[in-house]
Amino acid sequence: MVIDINQKKIAFGDKYRIFINGEQTYFASSQLIGFMPKLHLFDNQNSRAKLTMGKRWSWFSPKYKVTLWDGDTIEFGTVSLWKSYYQCRDGADLYEIFGHKGHKHSVYKNDVQIAWWDKEMVTWFEGDNYKIVADDDSNHELVIGFCLMLDSQFSNNKNGNTVTIDFGNIGPQARKFDYAWRPKQLH
Structure with missing residues (x-):
């Protein structure tokens, strides 16, 4: 499964259009009202x-x-x-998110890789763009959420600049990127 996330910067938050295998399936928005911002992920069928x-x-x-x-x-x-290493526990499942050199992040569920994403180095006008590659049977909503949370925290395009260049992570990494990993496909 390939998930594309396209961000648009607006005055009081961000909007995201999210495509799964080329079809817009989700959208997300952030609210900067108040001290602690919130992100909301919606599918196209529900309010x-x-x-x-x-x-x-x-x-x-x-x-x-x-x-x-x-x-x-x-x-x-x-x-x-320092090593761009994050965790999230959902019941018995432990999700680990590892940042790598550059813009790549990998997602592991119970020590098995289920997804990775990359961010474009150069963005023009609108905002950041991400490409996620994930197992077909992964909890793609949670994987999208991990990407959105880290984007919200670390996005360099806060001012709506015309062109933004982000060189990514140059520090150490807790786990090296696995270039041999391929997503599980159900069909």
Whole structure:
């Protein structure tokens, strides 16, 4: 499965159009009203958010309370900001998100890779663009949420500049990117 996320910067937040295998399936928005911003992920069929990601106070690292469609909540937090390593536990499942050199991030569920994404280095006018490659049977809403939370935390295009160049991560990494990984396909 290929997921494309296209961001548009607006005055009081961001809007995202999200495509799965070329078809617009989701959209998301952020609210900058108040001290702690919130992100909302919607599918095209429902007016109720599939995920609501509320930023929590922490010194410099991302920390979010994620409210799922069924009302359950999970926590997304930083293990190592220096190594771009994050975790989220959903019931018995442990999701780990690893930042790599440049713009790549990998997502592991219970120590098995299920997805990775990359961000464009240069953005023109609108905002950041991401390409996620994921297993067909992965919780793609949660994977999209991980990408949106990190974008919200670290996006360099806060001012709506004409051209933005982001060189990505140049620091250490907790886990190296696996160039041999391929997504599971159900068909």
